Amino acid sequence: DTEVTQTPKHLVMGMTNKKSLKCEQHMGHRAMYWYKQKAKKPPELMFVYSYEKLSINESVPSRFSPECPNSSLLNLHLHALQPEDSALYLCASSQDVPDQPQHFGDGTRLSIL
Amino acid sequence: GESVGLHLPTLSVQEGDNSIINCAYSNSASDYFIWYKQESGKGPQFIIDIRSNMDKRQGQRVTVLLNKTVKHLSLQIAATQPGDSAVYFCAENIGGGSYIPTFGRGTSLIVHP
Numbered sequence: 453d454t455e456v457t458q459t460p461k462h463l464v465m466g467m468t469n470k471k472s473l474k475c476e477q478h479m480g481h482r483a484m485y486w487y488k489q490k491a492k493k494p495p496e497l498m499f500v501y502s503y504e505k506l507s508i509n510e511s512v513p514s515r516f517s518p519e520c521p522n523s524s525l526l527n528l529h530l531h532a533l534q535p536e537d538s539a540l541y542l543c544a545s546s547q548d549v550p551d552q553p554q555h556f557g558d559g560t561r562l563s564i565l
Numbered sequence: 566g567e568s569v570g571l572h573l574p575t576l577s578v579q580e581g582d583n584s585i586i587n588c589a590y591s592n593s594a595s596d597y598f599i600w601y602k603q604e605s606g607k608g609p610q611f612i613i614d615i616r617s618n619m620d621k622r623q624g625q626r627v628t629v630l631l632n633k634t635v636k637h638l639s640l641q642i643a644a645t646q647p648g649d650s651a652v653y654f655c656a657e658n659i660g661g662g663s664y665i666p667t668f669g670r671g672t673s674l675i676v677h678p
Contacts, residue, residue, distance in 0.1 A: 456608070483664060492573040494654055494668035495609065508665070542608050550662045551597045551616060556608030 455479055458543050458557035466565050467533060473560045475526040475543030481555070482548040484526040486518060489540040489559070501526060502548050533564045573652065575673045584642040586672045588655035593636060597658035599666060600629060600640045604651045612640070612653075617660075642674075650676045 456477045465471050475484065482503050487495035500508035501520040515537075517529040526543055540561055544554040578584050590598070596617040601609035615622045615629045615638075622629050628641040638655050652673050656666035 485665075492652075492671075492673075494671055497665065500665060544608075546664060548664060550658060550664050551614075552664060553599050553611040553614055554609075554666065555611065556601075558606070558608045 456557035473528040477545040481545035485544040487542040584645045586640045588638040594660035595657040596660040599656045
């Protein structure tokens, strides 16, 4: 079982819907990440939070809006997504120091109709 | 054998054989390297890591070798089992205190019983 929990596991939504992805970890990690992964590709970094503050936004469209309510929780709010946004969305956490591996959740499989 | 092309590189082995998965990294300033295993429907899982002041590190049935001269990393899996079938990603942390890895493109390992 993964120590990073993501909900929901699957999500199907229309292009006009608003939904949120959730991620939770209780390892005391102070860095949390959102990645997008297409089939047969490596994870692509979207956002990084460090000590609950957004530190990196990899030029992600504004229809994706991250939020870090506290050190254990990370949300990704979705609005007006496009079919090409269909992918696996992975959350990860790590110690906010160099030379530490990331711990990944099992992702949310998102399908945009 | 190994095939590399437009699709995900694939390595097919027989159960019980040793597997070697290779990775070329891009930045000579990278100082920390991680191997992840991603099974179908799951997030990447940490396997083993190595710092740039080492050239070899061993875990349980896995060994990582680092050749900084040619910027090459390999993962050796001893006595490969069907449960080892997955996609394997190498990741590098760019030096200078970064804690955000850059993922390589991945290799699909298929173990035949």
